[in-house]
Amino acid sequence: MTYDVVVIGSGPGGYSAAVRAGQYGLKTALIEKQQRLGGTCLLVGCIPTKSLLHTADVWEYFKNPEAEGIQCRDPQLDYAKVLDRKNKIVTKHSKGIDFLMRKNKVDVLKGHARLQGNGRIELKSDKGTETVEAKNIILATGSEARMIPGLQPDAKQILTNIEILDMPAVPKSLGIIGAGAVGVEFASIFNRFGSKVTILEMLPRLVPVEDEEISKELEKHFKKTGIRIEAGAKAENIRKNEGSVSLTATLANGNKEEMEFEKLLVAVGRKPNTDSVGLENTKAEVDRGFIKVDGYQRTAEPGLYAIGDVVAGTPQLAHVATAEGMAAVAHIAGKPVRPINRSRIPGATYTDPGIGSVGLSEAQARAQGFQVKVGKFPFAGNSKATILNKHEGFVKVIADERFGEILGVHIIGPEAYELISEAVTAMEAEATVETMMSTIHAHPTIYEAIGEAFNNVDGMAINI
Numbered sequence: 001m002t003y004d005v006v007v008i009g010s011g012p013g014g015y016s017a018a019v020r021a022g023q024y025g026l027k028t029a030l031i032e033k034q035q036r037l038g039g040t041c042l043l044v045g046c047i048p049t050k051s052l053l054h055t056a057d058v059w060e061y062f063k064n065p066e067a068e069g070i071q072c073r074d075p076q077l078d079y080a081k082v083l084d085r086k087n088k089i090v091t092k093h094s095k096g097i098d099f100l101m102r103k104n105k106v107d108v109l110k111g112h113a114r115l116q117g118n119g120r121i122e123l124k125s126d127k128g129t130e131t132v133e134a135k136n137i138i139l140a141t142g143s144e145a146r147m148i149p150g151l152q153p154d155a156k157q158i159l160t161n162i163e164i165l166d167m168p169a170v171p172k173s174l175g176i177i178g179a180g181a182v183g184v185e186f187a188s189i190f191n192r193f194g195s196k197v198t199i200l201e202m203l204p205r206l207v208p209v210e211d212e213e214i215s216k217e218l219e220k221h222f223k224k225t226g227i228r229i230e231a232g233a234k235a236e237n238i239r240k241n242e243g244s245v246s247l248t249a250t251l252a253n254g255n256k257e258e259m260e261f262e263k264l265l266v267a268v269g270r271k272p273n274t275d276s277v278g279l280e281n282t283k284a285e286v287d288r289g290f291i292k293v294d295g296y297q298r299t300a301e302p303g304l305y306a307i308g309d310v311v312a313g314t315p316q317l318a319h320v321a322t323a324e325g326m327a328a329v330a331h332i333a334g335k336p337v338r339p340i341n342r343s344r345i346p347g348a349t350y351t352d353p354g355i356g357s358v359g360l361s362e363a364q365a366r367a368q369g370f371q372v373k374v375g376k377f378p379f380a381g382n383s384k385a386t387i388l389n390k391h392e393g394f395v396k397v398i399a400d401e402r403f404g405e406i407l408g409v410h411i412i413g414p415e416a417y418e419l420i421s422e423a424v425t426a427m428e429a430e431a432t433v434e435t436m437m438s439t440i441h442a443h444p445t446i447y448e449a450i451g452e453a454f455n456n457v458d459g460m461a462i463n464i
């Protein structure tokens, strides 16, 4: 039997593509080498970290109940139960994907897939080796943590996003190399659980992909809560000791400092899983491990598509993988396709305060020659933020002066990763600053801050 579509990899990109292919009535199979479906995002990424972050948010309320007028003597964090809750959430949703596969008549094939070219896939599993044939293949094999040369994660002292999720207890001290989304999210979790956290970032600021003012604001609040931040720093000579890790840090001012942590998280980016999938048997073009695709996610090999973290030129985010999967399947099924628009991809970083962003940063907009106008509104002027006791941060709108085009929106503050959806929708619908100024925002809500930031593009905010 020849499948219409075989998807390799069951992360958010892969399983969503398989569901959509099933919905279109295509004969579809999903191949996964791991025991459970869900990929990095569900099993060891987005979902378990957000479970821990939620617990950190709740724990924070318990640590400072007086602020709410509540007496709560001697609250305890039962970390084993925290992990158990996280694991149950992962299991529930992994089973949910099993259900979705059955519902959409997708065959799930377990094993390691290797492309053979011309629509043939070698599938190796405990049961042996077989060949699967497909008219179309969607490669969605994801990525894994990049390591600093010479280091190996070991579940004891040197950790990646995987091992850190299952530490049996909260470490007394945690060093983090890299201040991208992975680094800052774990800093935010374990600082609030009580670890002494130090971040070493090579570039001059935290979350370097974000607008500069967002980085500054995050740094301010991280420092206030006791996180040590060394940006522009280099970590060398990393040594494992009995029960700890040491390293030599060269700080931004050139000074060298010996540092020692109970655990060290390495969060310096991710490399695409394209080494062992047989790309050499195809015509697909690869650039430093990333696969080149067109607007329909087609590679140079006829009938081979690639989506998600393996793709060159789009950010490694779960929702990007899903959107790319939708484009690939629509193209296969002959349906209308909207290729990914890079300037409308939301970023969502789950720190405290949280970050949500879309479109150009102020510096990028200026560099591209726009006549930039900026509207900012601080959550300090938002009554719902006061009620939530979450006053930090702001909304920043980047607009083009000529026609009021919205170029970017950057939010740091309460629920920023949820709030950003309004900006994404506005940009997708090509709303202007004027449209957003006359959009009615319910009161009292934190998203009123977005309306006020748009008002403030012309200095017209009401509440500051």
Ligand code: NAI
Pocket: 046, 148, 177, 178, 179, 180, 181, 182, 183, 185, 200, 201, 202, 203, 207, 208, 233, 234, 235, 267, 268, 269, 270, 315, 316, 317, 347, 348, 349, 350
């Ligand atoms: P990243 O590429 O976002 O950040 C890595 C950071 O490490 C960079 O700031 C880089 O300058 C720094 N770095 C690299 N080498 C270094 C060194 N030797 N010493 C010190 N610093 C060094 O990678 P990250 O955080 O590992 O995340 C991987 C991917 O997963 C990203 O694309 C990220 O967007 C995504 N992700 C998204 C999340 C979200 O949207 N909430 C959560 C977690 C990951």
